[in-house]
Amino acid sequence: MTTSLIPAFLxxxxxxxxxxxxxxxxxxxxxxxxxxxxxxxxGLLGVVAGGLTWGGEAMLFDxxxxxxxxxxSLKLILCLVxxxxxxxxxxxxxxxxxxxxxxxxxxxxxxxxxxxxxxxMDILALVVSLELGSFPLYLAVATRRERAGQRSxxxxxxxxxxxxxxxxxIMLFGLGYLYGLTGTTSLPVMAARLRPLAExxxxxxxIGLALAGLFYKLAVLPFQFWTPDVYEGAxxxxxxxxxxxxxxxxxxxxxxxxxxxxxxxxxxxxLLGVLAAGSMFYGNLIALVQRDFKRLLGFSGIxxxxxxxxxxxxxxxxxxxxxVFYMTSYALMVxxxxxxxxxxxxxxxxVGIESLAGLHRRSPLLAATLLxxxxxxxxxxxxxxxxxxxxxxxxxxxxxxxxxxxxxxxxAAIAIYYYLGxxxxxxxxxxxxxxxxxxxxxxxxxxxxxxxxxVLLGVMPGRVLDxxxxxxxxxxxxxxxxRGAGS
Numbered sequence: 001m002t003t004s005l006i007p008a009f010l011x012x013x014x015x016x017x018x019x020x021x022x023x024x025x026x027x028x029x030x031x032x033x034x035x036x037x038x039x040x041x042x043g044l045l046g047v048v049a050g051g052l053t054w055g056g057e058a059m060l061f062d063x064x065x066x067x068x069x070x071x072x073s074l075k076l077i078l079c080l081v082x083x084x085x086x087x088x089x090x091x092x093x094x095x096x097x098x099x100x101x102x103x104x105x106x107x108x109x110x111x112x113x114x115x116x117x118x119x120x121m122d123i124l125a126l127v128v129s130l131e132l133g134s135f136p137l138y139l140a141v142a143t144r145r146e147r148a149g150q151r152s153x154x155x156x157x158x159x160x161x162x163x164x165x166x167x168x169x170i171m172l173f174g175l176g177y178l179y180g181l182t183g184t185t186s187l188p189v190m191a192a193r194l195r196p197l198a199e200x201x202x203x204x205x206x207i208g209l210a211l212a213g214l215f216y217k218l219a220v221l222p223f224q225f226w227t228p229d230v231y232e233g234a235x236x237x238x239x240x241x242x243x244x245x246x247x248x249x250x251x252x253x254x255x256x257x258x259x260x261x262x263x264x265x266x267x268x269x270x271l272l273g274v275l276a277a278g279s280m281f282y283g284n285l286i287a288l289v290q291r292d293f294k295r296l297l298g299f300s301g302i303x304x305x306x307x308x309x310x311x312x313x314x315x316x317x318x319x320x321x322x323x324v325f326y327m328t329s330y331a332l333m334v335x336x337x338x339x340x341x342x343x344x345x346x347x348x349x350x351v352g353i354e355s356l357a358g359l360h361r362r363s364p365l366l367a368a369t370l371l372x373x374x375x376x377x378x379x380x381x382x383x384x385x386x387x388x389x390x391x392x393x394x395x396x397x398x399x400x401x402x403x404x405x406x407x408x409x410x411x412a413a414i415a416i417y418y419y420l421g422x423x424x425x426x427x428x429x430x431x432x433x434x435x436x437x438x439x440x441x442x443x444x445x446x447x448x449x450x451x452x453x454x455v456l457l458g459v460m461p462g463r464v465l466d467x468x469x470x471x472x473x474x475x476x477x478x479x480x481x482x483r484g485a486g487s
Contacts, residue, residue: 008058008067010049011075012119015112018042022105035104040086042108046079046115057474063186064122069471071119074252074324078118081244081331082111085237087446088339094235094348096145103143106136107241114249123175123185126253127168130213133249134164137242144235145348156233163226167216174209177202178260191259198260204267207260214257217250218305219298221278228290228298236345239294240338243301244331251308251327255320255472258312269313273404276313279306280411287418293341293351296418297334300377303411304330310392310401310408317472319395324468326388329376329457333385336373336450340366343437353422358431365439367426369447376454378419379412384457391465 018038025035050072058067085107092100113133120126138161144153179185181203182193197203216223231239261268283303290296308330311323341351343366344359360367376383389412397405439447457464 007053008056010053011046011079012115014045014049015042015115019105019108019112022108026101026105035101036086039104039108040083043079043083043086047076047083050076050079064125065119066121067119068474070474073468073471074118075115077328078111078115078248081248084335084446085241087442088240088335088342089237090440090442092237094145095143095237099143103140106140110136110245114245117249118252121187123187133246138164140238141230141234152233156230159226160230163216167213167223170209171213174206174212177206178210181206187256194260199267207268208271210257214250214254217246218308219302220275220305220309221282224279224302227302228295231294231298232292232350235348236338236342240335243334247327248331251323254312258315261315269315272309272313273401276306276309276404277407279303280408284411284414291352293353297337300415303415307389307392307408310396310404313401313404314395314399317469321465321468321472322391322395325465326392329384329388332450332453333373333376336369336454339446340370343439343443353425356422356425357429359426361431362434363437363439365444365447366437369451370426371423372451372454374419374422378416382458384454387458387461
């Protein structure tokens with residue numbers, strides 16, 4: 001089915017209108033609460049727009065922008081995550097008071113960029129959309145409120161920008177190689193022309209370098225060094241955004257770009273497998289000794305990026321669908337943890353694991369949210385993380401990468417240890433004289449929604465995985481690839 005121009009472009013128009021409205025609000029003072037309501041309404045309308053355009057297909061701007069089942073699925077997921085982020089952020093207690101209105105605009109602009117990026121079929125449009133999603137987050141890291149003895153937000157913002165600039169430069173260098181080989185910036189045309197050359201050294205170098213910008217957003221080794229410092233230095237709200245939106249956008253772009261690889265290729269899957277193994281071991285082993293909860297989530301995020309790469313070593317639709325499913329589940333689970341952090345934190349300060357002691361007495365709902373989020377990240381059934389890992393392991397094993405599955409299982413066992421430490425503190429620690437935590441209605445809604453979403457994706461993943469696999473046919477990836485280097 002082909003939709004007309006306006007319905008096909010409706011989610012983007014909604015987010016663009018919301019961002020412009022927030023920009024106008026920023027011109028005045030004291031519009032923080034109004035900005036939150038505008039962004040929440042924008043996210044909800046984006047969800048509705050995504051539902052109205054579901055199943056629609058359109059080619060816009062001479063093929064540079066494609067609306068299809070895959071893009072609409074990701075836009076719907078991104079808008080749902082945006083709604084959750086607004087509810088989690090609340091009153092922005094840890095953001096400087098004089099720029100809280102601007103913070104909502106930065107979040108809207110970033111969401112718009114990542115919604116645009118999932119439909120881009122031209123590398124120039126894709127790079128511009130990626131930067132639109134990324135630059136507002138660079139600024140958002142520096143918006144954390146200063147307090148005595150803590151100015152780490154500036155250091156974190158500088159690290160985030162510098163690593164981002166370096167990764168983007170490497171990505172553009174690789175795209176230059178691919179353009180030189182194919183003479184086009186259109187991804188479908190580039191894929192067709194590159195297919196006979198896909199295993200040549202120059203093509204592999206171009207694809208590998210082009211993936212650098214996405215590895216940076218996913219926090220894949222060796223582009224992971226910024227992650228724990230940025231998580232620790234940014235406000236809780238900003239860290240939650242960085243842990244979810246960019247990763248979903250990066251996975252969506254990787255699905256598009258992996259169509260450039262030869263399905264029967266061996267070199268690229270081997271490279272991705274080595275990076276996945278390195279990311280998993282690096283993230284999980286260092287997370288074992290972390291006492292700051294946000295740093296722990298930063299290092300575990302590196303490991304989860306390694307898990308996501310398992311889906312791409314398969315170079316087929318089932319693996320790509322498993323990667324998208326896993327990163328969607330990860331976004332919900334990490335948001336559950338950041339919701340707990342933002343409500344447990346006093347005056348916006350970072351939360352140590354010992355600060356979670358006795359959380360089940362102080363706030364049973366927050367404790368349940370932490371339990372579901374942490375066990376989901378650990379891959380404990382019946383939560384979404386378990387089914388996501390199972391889908392990734394199956395996709396990689398079916399393509400002959402048994403060694404990588406063994407590595408992933410070992411790392412999943414390592415991760416259980418430090419996640420259990422978090423849960424043990426929350427349910428078996430002594431709260432001492434710490435007061436009970438009173439939750440706002442919006443916090444209760446987001447906690448309930450995240451718990452239901454994580455459980456449902458773990459109990460009934462079949463429909464979502466089947467739907468994602470079905471829409472992968474529009475991405476250019478083969479339905480079944482040849483067995484990889486591990487066969």
